Amino acid sequence: MSLAKIAVDISSGDHGASVTLPAAIKFAQNTPQVELVLVGDESIISPAIPEKLKNKIKVLHAPETVLMDDPPVIALRAKKRSSMRLAVDLVRSKEADICVSAGNTGALMAMSHTRLRTIKGIDRPAIMGSFPVSKGKEICLLDLGANVTASSENLFQFAILAHGLQANQLNPKPRIALLNVGHEDIKGTAVVKETAEKLHACDALNFIGYIEGNELFSDKADIVVCDGFVGNIMLKSCEGIVKTLYEKMLTGLKNRLIFSLTFKNILKKLMKDTFQDYSTDHRNGAIFVGLNGLVLKSHGNASENSFLKALELGLTVIKDFDCQKYESLVAKITSSEVCL
């Protein structure tokens, strides 16, 4: 494959360069066929780059930083030389295939939306993430928080966007489900019911109907669509309970008189194997979909290892993604008579 170019927003996030910079350098060290542009304070970044990586790591100086509590409007209007803005602009100018940032979600979405604009036929971008389900598979969820309300047309478009990213030779028609409080036709809000009608009428999409919260992790669908309010709360609640259970087990383990170190290690390994798939340290990154270019959002408080996972995900997304093919697919479905 050709060289993948990733723009990395170094200054943003809870920990800024102290986390993102070593992660980016490690990523460049371990990954062939990749070129990074690190965007941030040059005086911090440049001295940290090892001599032998200078051919694959470029630096773009950005004197400003979008803070985690900057309102989107401030980030947009007052921080035109921020690392976030300049990193997104590299995607806009096609100098990068994707931008990876741990910056504040609202500002990053506003910046991406304003600078990249939505694909023709798409009214609103969405945030898409994934969760492991049984048998090593993953389920894609969107929207995870870009739109606290969404019309049925928005939700329908989110389904198209996810289909475009997920459909491939192995799975040409990924199963699309709509998150709801029951399976029956009478269940749900007016918007959800309208969306179901639109999806049912669209032959290009494989709509399998409603899915309930407890079915999300059992490989019933490949893509699940909801508005950003529900999606965000659902995702964070799950993260919260996973963390709580993990800590509870650790405490329980400490409070038990188990003298065998071997057994303790077996148990810790078992816990790690079970929980790590759901931990943000092991998997990190949500994709902004619907824009003329790719942006990947890392958790704001990502550790070095976690930010590395986001960079790895970014590379995978680029590989799977063909922008032109994607746009023409979206155009085909949104303009299709079948769907309207």
Added chain:
Amino acid sequence: MSLAKIAVDISSGDHGASVTLPAAIKFAQNTPQVELVLVGDESIISPAIPEKLKNKIKVLHAPETVLMDDPPVIALRAKKRSSMRLAVDLVRSKEADICVSAGNTGALMAMSHTRLRTIKGIDRPAIMGSFPVSKGKEICLLDLGANVTASSENLFQFAILAHGLQANQLNPKPRIALLNVGHEDIKGTAVVKETAEKLHACDALNFIGYIEGNELFSDKADIVVCDGFVGNIMLKSCEGIVKTLYEKMLTGLKNRLIFSLTFKNILKKLMKDTFQDYSTDHRNGAIFVGLNGLVLKSHGNASENSFLKALELGLTVIKDFDCQKYESLVAKITSSEVCL
């Protein structure tokens, strides 16, 4: 305390009398100061009651059963002699302090709403459940599915209803939070923001602001308010992921060569201790609040043990609940100038 009277809907639920009847009999056997009215098919129920329990178990014959897929309107109009309807009517006529049913939620809510009516000042009933948080405490969540949409006035009233049930001498002003996608004032839907304003303005309630999904399990609030669409999906997603994690650990355990039975048992005990608080087998039951009487909804597919937990919860709720005090508190807050 005086005798607690519980009406049990025997025929409803995925498993009907095969589960509810033995659970109810066991409950009567183990619980002093309780009187049950078992509502359902007399020819099944009566022969099953042991002679020595006949003084504390009455039977009310109901020739009809509301099925799990009966639409609420069918249940209401065509099944006036159903076990569900007659059990709710025992609460209406004050012959029972609470009705416990594993029947279909929509039908049970429609029946309860129609037969019991809302408390003066309350426009809509809600479903309230609880979840364990750290330090052995619980968090109350509502609405869990009675209202797929809710106005700010509805959400505000839900807060009052939960406050009325939760406030006690030990905790006279329980912490009330509003479920949202962030903490900042700009976050959330218009309805959520309006509700926050109403709650802030109400001195009688201890409103602590917004809470995010990942904070639900960390003892930051005593009561969390949301609409029934979000609440239902959040609750079921958490149940889904807990089940998935538990099964993953069990499989991991089976696939490991651990020869010591002692270790296996220690581990199983540890897993049980960790997960059982969140399992529907260990805790079961959501309360319909806002009505002139108490109704408790058990999981439809509850096992015998799980239905027993619902009956136990029902008894606790009766003990903690003073209907008149509750109604006057609701009246006081809803009519208070401070809140309007």
